[in-house]
Amino acid sequence: MIVFDQVQKSYQVGGRAIPALHPTDMTIETGEVFGIVGHSGAGKSTLVRLINLLEPPTGGRILIDDENITDYDAAELRAFRRKVGMIFQHFNLLSSKTVADNIAFPMKLAGIYSKTEIRDRVEELLARVSLTDHANKYPSQLSGGQKQRVGIARALACRPTILLCDEATSALDPQTTQSVLKLLADINRELGLTIVLITHEMDVVRRVCDRVAVMDAGEVVEMGPVSEVFLHPKHPTTRDFVFESESIDRDELQEDLSKASGRILRLTFKGESTYKPLLGSVARESGVDFSILSGRIDHIKDTPYGQLTLSLVGGDLEVAMQALKAADVHVEVLR
Ligand SMILES: Nc1ncnc2c1ncn2[C@@H]1O[C@H](COP(=O)(O)OP(=O)(O)OP(=O)(O)O)[C@@H](O)[C@H]1O
Numbered sequence: 383m384i385v386f387d388q389v390q391k392s393y394q395v396g397g398r399a400i401p402a403l404h405p406t407d408m409t410i411e412t413g414e415v416f417g418i419v420g421h422s423g424a425g426k427s428t429l430v431r432l433i434n435l436l437e438p439p440t441g442g443r444i445l446i447d448d449e450n451i452t453d454y455d456a457a458e459l460r461a462f463r464r465k466v467g468m469i470f471q472h473f474n475l476l477s478s479k480t481v482a483d484n485i486a487f488p489m490k491l492a493g494i495y496s497k498t499e500i501r502d503r504v505e506e507l508l509a510r511v512s513l514t515d516h517a518n519k520y521p522s523q524l525s526g527g528q529k530q531r532v533g534i535a536r537a538l539a540c541r542p543t544i545l546l547c548d549e550a551t552s553a554l555d556p557q558t559t560q561s562v563l564k565l566l567a568d569i570n571r572e573l574g575l576t577i578v579l580i581t582h583e584m585d586v587v588r589r590v591c592d593r594v595a596v597m598d599a600g601e602v603v604e605m606g607p608v609s610e611v612f613l614h615p616k617h618p619t620t621r622d623f624v625f626e627s628e629s630i631d632r633d634e635l636q637e638d639l640s641k642a643s644g645r646i647l648r649l650t651f652k653g654e655s656t657y658k659p660l661l662g663s664v665a666r667e668s669g670v671d672f673s674i675l676s677g678r679i680d681h682i683k684d685t686p687y688g689q690l691t692l693s694l695v696g697g698d699l700e701v702a703m704q705a706l707k708a709a710d711v712h713v714e715v716l717r
Pocket residue numbers: 393394395400401402420421422423424425426427428429582
């Protein structure tokens with residue numbers, strides 16, 4: 383478990399302290415995939431670099447599995463850092479070393495593994511990231527997705543318990559992004575390690591994360607389970623991210639809503655209720671007529687969800703709302 387207790391960070395620029403992270407309390411549970419989303423300059427990299435003390439905090443305590451890592455001496459810090467792997471947007475591979483040597487590098491650097499241990503581990507990791515046939519290639523001979531797989535294998539070399547991912551898919555195309563996210567999800571499930579993933583895309587969070595923190599101007603403005611934050615965003619920054627990820631144009635939506643007659647409801651279906659043929663029976667029961675203004679069905683991690691914006695006219699609205707709620711549908715009255 384990673385605990386931030388009033389952690390803050392300022393950078394010294396020209397003799398002035400510039401705040402990058404305001405005092406923050408946060409808990410990341412062992413074994414979860416935790417997303418940190420925010421625009422450029424929000425403080426995401428700062429927050430993630432505090433977790434492995436690449437940046438020392440200017441205030442507060444960081445506890446990992448109940449140990450205050452801000453108290454560590456140099457030797458303790460070296461041992462701790464082996465337990466924290468990191469992958470980067472631009473992969474940061476050594477161009478003069480082969481794929482196998484890049485993966486072996488952190489083990490060699492640690493100086494505590496035998497040659498046989500290193501060789502066996504590299505073989506195992508190459509298989510895990512499906513790059514066995516590419517062991518002797520150089521990074522320049524690989525695609526972006528393959529380079530990131532090498533980055534992941536290298537980060538796992540010393541068997542970390544925490545994996546930090548700094549915009550790990552931002553340089554990749556959508557299909558490659560999907561395969562790298564799937565690999566991260568598999569690693570999380572099979573190895574049980576904690577993954578902290580920073581991104582500026584809510585879609586990445588929706589696909590792999592269990593919980594998310596939304597950052598704005600050095601502050602965590604919203605935090606919670608992805609399904610809650612994504613489907614019912616409260617802070618304006620979170621709403622912007624959700625709208626952006628769903629390619630919703632706010633002005634267009636407002637215009638559509640202003641043209642629609644009757645009451646306007648947003649329905650959110652989650653899990654089981656997503657695929658139920660509910661609207662027809664509710665319409666018959668209540669005598670209400672529906673028209674669909676916008677809609678989407680997708681997944682949050684493995685859970686299906688649907689969101690529909692409807693206008694309703696005629697019939698008994700109360701009966702319709704009760705029937706929807708009784709079927710576990712979240713109903714929000716927009717107008
Ligand atoms: N080493 C540094 N020295 C001075 N200021 C810094 C340093 N690193 C970051 N900052 C400042 O701290 C703030 C937060 O930066 P940070 O890199 O953590 O944000 P971010 O959300 O990760 O942004 P991006 O997505 O662009 O990387 C910014 O205002 C940035 O200019």
